[in-house]
Amino acid sequence: MDDGDNGEESRKLDDFFAQFAYQKGGDPPQPSDRSLGRRPLKKARTDRSGGSGSPAKPKAEKLTVQMEEEEEEEEASAPKMPKAADKGSSVLSERDRLREKNFSIDVDSLEPLDDSAAPDNWKEIVSKLQEYRYENAATVDDFHAFLVGLQSDGVSTPHFTALVACILSVQCRDEVALRAMQTLKDRSPGGDVNVDFIYEAPLDDIEDCVRQCNFYKTKAKHIKECGRLIKERYRSQVPSDANSLKELPGVGPKIAYLVQSVSFGQQDSGIVVDTHAHRVANRLKWCNTKHAEQTRKALEGWVPVDLRIPLPLLLIGLGQNICVTRSPKCGECPISSLCPSAGKISSPS
Numbered sequence: 368m369d370d371g372d373n374g375e376e377s378r379k380l381d382d383f384f385a386q387f388a389y390q391k392g393g394d395p396p397q398p399s400d401r402s403l404g405r406r407p408l409k410k411a412r413t414d415r416s417g418g419s420g421s422p423a424k425p426k427a428e429k430l431t432v433q434m435e436e437e438e439e440e441e442e443a444s445a446p447k448m449p450k451a452a453d454k455g456s457s458v459l460s461e462r463d464r465l466r467e468k469n470f471s472i473d474v475d476s477l478e479p480l481d482d483s484a485a486p487d488n489w490k491e492i493v494s495k496l497q498e499y500r501y502e503n504a505a506t507v508d509d510f511h512a513f514l515v516g517l518q519s520d521g522v523s524t525p526h527f528t529a530l531v532a533c534i535l536s537v538q539c540r541d542e543v544a545l546r547a548m549q550t551l552k553d554r555s556p557g558g559d560v561n562v563d564f565i566y567e568a569p570l571d572d573i574e575d576c577v578r579q580c581n582f583y584k585t586k587a588k589h590i591k592e593c594g595r596l597i598k599e600r601y602r603s604q605v606p607s608d609a610n611s612l613k614e615l616p617g618v619g620p621k622i623a624y625l626v627q628s629v630s631f632g633q634q635d636s637g638i639v640v641d642t643h644a645h646r647v648a649n650r651l652k653w654c655n656t657k658h659a660e661q662t663r664k665a666l667e668g669w670v671p672v673d674l675r676i677p678l679p680l681l682l683i684g685l686g687q688n689i690c691v692t693r694s695p696k697c698g699e700c701p702i703s704s705l706c707p708s709a710g711k712i713s714s715p716s
């Protein structure tokens with residue numbers, strides 16, 4: 368960084384108090400003036416402190432699953448997105464093309480993996496959700512389109528770029544994570560947020576790029592360590608199996624299955640269950656679970672393979688737009704006539 372020692376120390380104190388205040392319920396931390404401006408990242412001394420060849424286990428690792436479980440407050444305030452007719456940018460066009468593909472499945476032709484584990488009216492509910500989501504976008508659609516679009520965007524390591532975006536998205540609104548990705552892209556050579564770029568970038572500069580995300584210091588540290596491990600252990604290729612992905616810093620089950628299913632396109636990957644999918648599935652009484660991982664396992668007992676990628680998008684979108692944490696808008700809900708919780712929730716559940 369260009370700042371002298373005193374300036375750097377002062378900025379770190381500013382960052383610390385902003386982050387601390389935010390975690391205590393205050394306003395989200397804002398970039399300090401000294402961190403603004405687009406400049407290329409300088410090269411870092413490669414941190415080989417964990418360089419025995421085995422993945423270092425960062426102290427903050429346990430925070431990953433915790434953050435995945437607790438993201439509802441941040442996501443619940445996500446604004447409703449324009450309808451499908453709004454195709455003002457290539458991202459929106461890609462988003463709508465994917466929505467048309469994902470939300471026009473012939474549900475009647477599908478069979479559950481285990482009939483005895485499937486809810487009685489799941490086909491009717493999924494059909495109505497498809498109709499609703501076909502017409503109504505949600506912020507999750509933009510993030511999904513971003514991940515899919517990386518495969519044809521000319522980036523050199525698209526699965527790694529997807530992994531970085533997914534780490535940033537934990538307990539963070541999709542649009543904020545995408546803005547942070549744009550900042551990283553602006554500062555990377557050729558706009559390519561690849562393994563070498565992260566491997567060589569100083570941690571401080573990665574923090575500067577992603578500071579609009581909450582937990583940005585932890586996330587920057589995880590991203591940096593992922594870059595090192597993937598370059599040194601996996602020859603710059605992100606592993607495609609969920610168990611290897613989950614060994615990476617900052618990667619819990621949700622991110623592992625998101626990268627595996629959307630970036631690698633493995634349709635039989637684990638189902639992506641975030642706090643929205645977890646909440647909606649429980650309100651529908653499709654399961655009675657405390658944690659997203661339990662919900663994932665319950666859904667995987669019956670959800671047909673063809674629905675493993677679309678179903679989370681349906682549930683998450685409904686959770687972002689209508690079935691919000693506090694006071695869900697049951698009067699506007701397309702499945703209220705089928706939902707056992709309709710009109711019965713007025714406080715956080």
Ligand code: SF4
Binds near residue numbers: 647702
């Ligand atoms: S009816 Fe209400 S509780 Fe049920 S899914 Fe819709 S918004 Fe959620």
